[in-house]
Amino acid sequence: MTEPLVPHAARASLLRRYWPLLALCALISAIVAVGSLGSEQMQVTMTEMLIRLIVVVGIYLFIGNSGILSFGHIGFMCIGAYAAAWATVDPAWKQMMLTGLPDFLQQNQYGFLPAVAGGGLLAGLVALILGTAIMRLSGIAGSIATFAFLAIVNSVYSNWESVTAGTSSIIGVPNVVGPWVAWAFAIGALVLAFAFQVSRWGIMLRASRDDEVAAKSSAIGVVKVRLIAFVVSAVIAGVAGALYGHFLGILTADTFYLGMTFVTLAMLVVGGIGSLTGAVTGVLVVTLVVELLRHLEAGVPIAGSTVHLPQGSQEIGLGIVMALIMVFRPTGLTRSREVPWPFTRRARRRKMEVAPAR
Amino acid sequence: MTDVLHDLPPGVEQPQAAELTAEGIVVRFQGLTAISDVSLECKRHQVFGLIGPNGAGKTTLVNCLTGFQRPTSGRVRLGGEDTTGWTPDRFRKNGVARTFQAGRLFRDMTVAENVEVTALGLGMSRRAAHRHAMAMLAWVGLGDRADTIAGTLPYTDERRVGIARAMVLSPAFVLLDEPAAGMSDAECDDLMHIIAAIPKEFTCGVLLIEHNMSVIMGVCDRIHVLDGGRTIAEGLPAEIRADAVVISAYLGMEG
Ligand SMILES: Nc1ncnc2c1ncn2[C@@H]1O[C@H](COP(=O)(O)OP(=O)(O)O)[C@@H](O)[C@H]1O
Ligand SMILES: [Mg+2]
Numbered sequence: 001m002t003e004p005l006v007p008h009a010a011r012a013s014l015l016r017r018y019w020p021l022l023a024l025c026a027l028i029s030a031i032v033a034v035g036s037l038g039s040e041q042m043q044v045t046m047t048e049m050l051i052r053l054i055v056v057v058g059i060y061l062f063i064g065n066s067g068i069l070s071f072g073h074i075g076f077m078c079i080g081a082y083a084a085a086w087a088t089v090d091p092a093w094k095q096m097m098l099t100g101l102p103d104f105l106q107q108n109q110y111g112f113l114p115a116v117a118g119g120g121l122l123a124g125l126v127a128l129i130l131g132t133a134i135m136r137l138s139g140i141a142g143s144i145a146t147f148a149f150l151a152i153v154n155s156v157y158s159n160w161e162s163v164t165a166g167t168s169s170i171i172g173v174p175n176v177v178g179p180w181v182a183w184a185f186a187i188g189a190l191v192l193a194f195a196f197q198v199s200r201w202g203i204m205l206r207a208s209r210d211d212e213v214a215a216k217s218s219a220i221g222v223v224k225v226r227l228i229a230f231v232v233s234a235v236i237a238g239v240a241g242a243l244y245g246h247f248l249g250i251l252t253a254d255t256f257y258l259g260m261t262f263v264t265l266a267m268l269v270v271g272g273i274g275s276l277t278g279a280v281t282g283v284l285v286v287t288l289v290v291e292l293l294r295h296l297e298a299g300v301p302i303a304g305s306t307v308h309l310p311q312g313s314q315e316i317g318l319g320i321v322m323a324l325i326m327v328f329r330p331t332g333l334t335r336s337r338e339v340p341w342p343f344t345r346r347a348r349r350r351k352m353e354v355a356p357a358r
Numbered sequence: 359m360t361d362v363l364h365d366l367p368p369g370v371e372q373p374q375a376a377e378l379t380a381e382g383i384v385v386r387f388q389g390l391t392a393i394s395d396v397s398l399e400c401k402r403h404q405v406f407g408l409i410g411p412n413g414a415g416k417t418t419l420v421n422c423l424t425g426f427q428r429p430t431s432g433r434v435r436l437g438g439e440d441t442t443g444w445t446p447d448r449f450r451k452n453g454v455a456r457t458f459q460a461g462r463l464f465r466d467m468t469v470a471e472n473v474e475v476t477a478l479g480l481g482m483s484r485r486a487a488h489r490h491a492m493a494m495l496a497w498v499g500l501g502d503r504a505d506t507i508a509g510t511l512p513y514t515d516e517r518r519v520g521i522a523r524a525m526v527l528s529p530a531f532v533l534l535d536e537p538a539a540g541m542s543d544a545e546c547d548d549l550m551h552i553i554a555a556i557p558k559e560f561t562c563g564v565l566l567i568e569h570n571m572s573v574i575m576g577v578c579d580r581i582h583v584l585d586g587g588r589t590i591a592e593g594l595p596a597e598i599r600a601d602a603v604v605i606s607a608y609l610g611m612e613g
Contacts (some may be wrong), residue, residue, distance in 0.1 A: 200478045200487075203467070207475045210464035217424075217446055217456065218523060219479030275464070 020338035021194040024280050025187055029052070031284075032183045036070075043179050045291060051244050053283045055260075056267045057189040058236030060279035061196055062229045063268065064336075067209030068138065070230075071261055072130070072146030073237045075153035079126055080119030080238025080257035081156060081245040082164060085173045088246070093172055100162025101263035112176050116185075116242040123238025124231050131230040135223050138212055150261065157253035158335035170251040177247040185243055196232060201225045230288055268319060270325050272332025275340050285333060286318065293317040299326050362493035363559070364528070367481040370526040373453030375437030377401050378423060378563065383432035385418050385587075392418045393587045395432070400531060403557045405564040407578030409571075414584040416567045417459055420533045423455045423565070425449040437530075453530030457520035457537060459567075463539075465509030469500060472508050472519055476526040493520040497559075498552055514541045521552065525560060532556065533565040538573050550576050574600065 015022075028050075035046040059073045086094070086101055087110040094106050110118075134145040157164045164170065196202050208215035208222040215222050246250050263286070271282025299308030325333065366372065378400045380417040385393040393415040400406040408416050421427035423434055425446040434441045436452055444452075464472050470491050477487035495501050503511065508519060517537040524532050533555065538546050554577040556564050568574045574581060574595070581598045583591040591601045598604055 101361075200484060201602060203471060203475050204478055207464045207472075210466055211462045214458065214462040214464065215475075215479075217450055218476040219450060219527060220475065221479070 007253030016341055017198070019341050020275075020277055021190060023339040024190055024277060028183065028186055028190070028280070029324070032179055034329070036179055044288075046179045047177060047182045049283060049287045050179065050186045051177070051240055051247060052267065052287070053280065054182075054189045054240035054243065055148070055188050055237055056264050056279045056283050057186075057193045057276065058233045058240060059264060060233075060268055060273070060276060061193045061236065062172040062233035064190075064274050064279070065197060065202055065205040065209065065229055066226050068226070069143040069265075070146040071143060072149040072153075072267075073233065074256050074261045074264065076127060076234040076237040077241035077244065077260070078125040078153050078253060080123040080241030081256065082119075082241075083122040083171070083238070083252055084115040084119035084242030084302055085170050085245045085251050086163070087118055088112060088174050089170060089172050097165050098163055098170070100160070110172065112246060116239055116246075119242030120235040120239040123241070124235040127231045127234030128227070131227045131234075135226040135230060150257070154253055154257050159258075164251075166251070166255060170245075171249070173245050173249050173251060175246065175249045177243050182243060182247070185239060186306075186327060189240075190276065190280070192236065196229065197276065201228050205229055205336055263318075266322050270322060270332060272334035272336040274331065275334055275338050278332045278334040278336050281334050282332065286321075289321050290314055290318060362489050363497055365477075365482070365486060365490045365493075366528055367477075367483075367486070370480055370528075372561070373437075373451075373530045375402070375439075375453055375530045377435075377437065378454065378531045379435040380419065380423060381435065383419065383422055383429045383434070385415070385422065385427060387431045391583075393422070393429075396581045396584065396587070396589050398589075398592065400563050400565045401560065402530060402563040405553060405557060405566055405577050407574045407581040408565060408567045408584065409492050409569070409574055409581060410584035410590075413586075415587040416611040419536055419584070420456060420535055420565070420567065423449075424454055424533060427579075450527060450529075453528075454504070454533070455524040455527045455529035455531070456519065456533040457535055458526050459535040459539075461513070461516040461520060463508040463511070463516055463519055463523075465507070467508055468504065469495065469506050469508050469519055470504035471509065473522045473526055476523050478499055479601055480527070489612055490526065491522075495519075497525075498522045499548060514545050518552070520547070525556070525562070528560070529562055531563045531565065533567075535567050536569065537566070538568055538570050541570075546570055546573050549573070553577050 002291070032046065035042055047102050055073065055077055059070065063070055086098070086105045091107055091109050095103060098106065130149055134142055137145060159166060204215070204220045205225040207218065207220055208225065212222060241256065267282035267286045268279055269282070270286055271280065272278025292315045293309065296309045297311065299306040329335065366471065380396060380398050381395050383396045385390070396419060408419065410416055418427060422429050425441070425444045425448060426476060436454065441449065451480065464475065465476070470488070473491035473494055474487045477490045478484070482490065492501065492504060495504055498521055500518055500522065503515065508516070511519065521534065521537060537553070538549050541549060550573050553564060553566060556562055566574070566578065578595055581595055582589065583604050591598055591604050593601070
C-alpha cells in the first residue's frame with residue numbers, strides 16, 4: 001500500500017480545506033464593512049447581531065458536533081457578562097453596591113480585554129465542573145440537566161444582591177463594544193469553531209453524535225471529547241456575555257434567560273444545527289426577520305396613514321418562520337452543510353452532493 | 359507493502375489472548391430464555407462459524423462475548439481470564455472487536471472518516487490515522503469509496519466499512535454479526551475471501567454469524583449451531599453438513 005487511490009480532503013490544498021471558514025469570515029467582514037457606513041441604529045443592530053453570532057457559534061460548537069441539545073449556554077453567557085462587569089465597573093460604585101465581591105475586584109478596575117478573558121475563563125471553569133457531572137448523560141437527560149443549570153444561574157444572579165445588585169442591575173459598565181470590536185471577536189469565534197470541527201476531537205465527537213454505541217466500541221472516549229467541546233463552547237459563550245455587558249452598559253440577570261435562549265437556539269435551528277455555515281446563516285436570517293417585524297411593529301407609513309402590526313408580532317413571526325423551516329427543511333436552511341467549494345467541475349460536484357440530510 | 363495495514367500508535371500493542379470462551383452461558387430477558395447453557399471456544403487463527411435461524415440467540419451471544427450483555431449465568435473467558443463485569447470498552451482494550459448487525463456506521467461522516475476516527479481514538483496522529491484508514495479500506499475493497507458519505511452507501515458496502523473499522527483496533531478476536539446479509543453471490547464471494555484472510559493477515563480469530571450456508575461452509579474452520587437458544591451441534595464443516603438435526607433446523611428456517 002503506497003498511495004491511496006483517491007485524493008482526500010486531507011491532502012487537497014489548504015485553501016480548499018479552509019474554504020468554508022474563509023467564505024464565512026469574508027461574508028461577515030463584508031457585512032460589517034457595509035453596515036459601518038450606515039446609521040447609528042444600524043451600528044447598534046449590527047453589534048448586537050455580531051455578539052449573537054458569537055454565542056450561536058459557541059453553542060454550535062457543542063450542539064452541532066455532539067448532537068446534544070443544550071439549553072444552558074445562555075447561563076454561561078450570564079456568568080461571563082457578570083464576571084467581566086465586576087472587573088471593569090468603577091470601584092467606588094462596586095464598594096457601595098457590590099459589597100460581597102472579593103477585594104481584588106472591589107478595590108480595582110481592570111481593562112476591557114483582561115475582563116473579557118476573565119469572563120470566558122469563569123464560564124469555562126463552571127462548564128468543566130458541570131460537564132464532568134452531566135456529559136455522561138445522553139439524549140434528553142443531558143438536555144434537561146443543562147436547562148436546570150440555566151434556571152439555577154438565573155435564580156442565583158437575580159437574588160444574590162451583594163455581588164449582582166439583584167433586580168436593581170449593575171450600571172456603569174463601560175460602553176466599549178461597537179461593531180468592529182464585536183467583529184474581531186466574531187472572527188475569532190469562527191476560527192475557533194472551525195478549528196475544533198476539523199480537529200481530532202471534532203471528528204471523534206461527531207462519530208459519537210452519529211452513533212454513540214459504535215463510537216464507544218471504536219476506542220473513542222465519548223465523555224472526554226464531549227467535555228472538551230462543552231468547555232470550549234462555554235468559554236465562547238462567556239466571552240460573548242462579557243461583550244454584551246460592555247455593549248449594553250447595564251446588566252440584569254433576566255437579559256440572559258429564556259428569551260435569549262429561544263432566539264439563539266432558533267437561529268441555530270433555522271440555519272442548520274449541523275454546520276458552522278448553518279450557525280452563521282441562521283443568525284443573519286433571523287436577525288433580518290426580527291428587524292423587519294420590529295419595523296412593522298413600530299409602524300410604517302402606507303398611503304398617508306401609519307400601519308403597524310400588533311405588539312408581539314416579532315415573537316409570533318419568528319415562531320412561524322421557525323415552524324415553516326422545520327417543516328420544509330428539517331435540517332435547516334443550509335441542510336447542515338458547509339459552504340461548498342465553488343470551483344469543482346459540475347459532474348463531480350453532483351456526485352458529491354448525494355450527501356444526505358439527516 | 360501491507361505495513362500500513364498493521365500500524366498501531368506508539369505504546370499500543372495487539373493483545374495476545376489465545377482464545378475467547380463462553381462457559382455455560384444463560385441469558386434470560388424477563389420470562390424469555392434467549393440462551394440456555396451454551397458453551398463454545400473461538401481460537402486465534404481460526405474462523406469460527408455461529409449459525410442458526412432468526413431468533414436463535416446468535417446476536418445475544420455475541421453481545422455476551424463483547425460485554426454488551428451480562429449473562430444471567432455462566433461466564434466468558436478471554437485468554438483464560440474471567441471477564442465478569444467487564445464493560446464493552448474493557449473487552450475492546452483487551453482485544454475483542456465487533457461489527458453490528460445494524461451496521462451502525464457514523465452516517466454523516468465519510469467512509470474514510472468512519473475508519474480514521476477509530477485510529478484517532480487509539481491515539482494515532484491525523485496523518486497516520488488517515489494513511490491507515492486508506493490502507494484498511496483498500497484491503498476490504500472500498501478504496502474508491504473513501505469520500506462517500508457513509509449514510510449513502512449501499513447496505514452491503516456498509517458491512518465492509520464496519521469490518522475495516524473493527525480491524526483498525528488490531529483485535530485478537532473480531533466478531534462479525536451477519537456481514538453477508540443481503541449480498542449477491544458475487545459480493546458474498548468477495549466477502550468470503552476478506553474474512554478468510556483475517557486470521558493470517560491480522561493474527562486475529564474470527565467469530566462469524568451468517569445465514570448463507572455457502573459462505574459458512576466456505577470459510578469456517580469450525581461451526582456451532584444454535585436453535586432456540588440451545589446448542590444443537592458443533593463440529594467441522596463436513597460434520598455439520600452431514601448432521602441431520604442441523605439440516606432439519608435449516609430447512610425449517612429457510613422454508
Ligand atoms: N434486549 C432484549 N430484550 C428482550 N428480548 C430480547 C432482547 N434481545 C434479544 N431478545 C430476544 O432473544 C431472542 C434471541 O435474539 P437474537 O440474539 O437477536 O437472535 P438472532 O441474532 O439469532 O437472530 C429473540 O427471541 C429476541 O426477541
Ligand atoms: Mg442477530
